[in-house]
Amino acid sequence: MTPASLSATAAASTGSDTGASTASEQSQQQQLRCERWVARAMEQLAPSALRHQLYAYCAYCAPGAAYGAWFDAAQKHLVVCSSTPSPAATTMLVRHELVHAVDVLLEGVDLDNDDALACSEIRAYRWAQCRNEFWFLRASCVRRSVVPSLQQHFADDEKRVQQLITANLARCMQKADIVHD
Numbered sequence: 001m002t003p004a005s006l007s008a009t010a011a012a013s014t015g016s017d018t019g020a021s022t023a024s025e026q027s028q029q030q031q032l033r034c035e036r037w038v039a040r041a042m043e044q045l046a047p048s049a050l051r052h053q054l055y056a057y058c059a060y061c062a063p064g065a066a067y068g069a070w071f072d073a074a075q076k077h078l079v080v081c082s083s084t085p086s087p088a089a090t091t092m093l094v095r096h097e098l099v100h101a102v103d104v105l106l107e108g109v110d111l112d113n114d115d116a117l118a119c120s121e122i123r124a125y126r127w128a129q130c131r132n133e134f135w136f137l138r139a140s141c142v143r144r145s146v147v148p149s150l151q152q153h154f155a156d157d158e159k160r161v162q163q164l165i166t167a168n169l170a171r172c173m174q175k176a177d178i179v180h181d
């Protein structure tokens, strides 16, 4: 499993005023800011059973990276790109990755199983990126959002991705939220 295998997309951060600070000072500030936001989101959202076995932190991501965060199941790492633009965006990314962490570390879900992987992605988008959509728009939001994540796993096999979403969408949308609200 690659580190970016359970990644979530985030809005790219907009270039901000650099002022007099050097690039490295700026990236250090970005890193510290990200760490603070991640810590706060973990405090608010992570089930206590998970908090002590999951290491959440920020890391540099290449500009234009297709993902904003990822969960590394083998290492038990939840990683957010330090370029994350705001507390709200960070919380959303942490919420998404926490669903994967709950599935794997608490529920024993095997993400090497295609249906289980699709289900975990559906749940993650349902409870993060699409959670504030009106209920009648939520399924289409999830369907739309899950596609790029699953395409990374199935080498852009569009037919397989659509098949997995159709087979799992309704069932996995209904699974209860395990991440704290």
Ligand SMILES: [Zn+2]
Binding pocket: 006, 007, 008, 096, 100, 120, 121, 124, 149
């Ligand atoms: Zn995901």
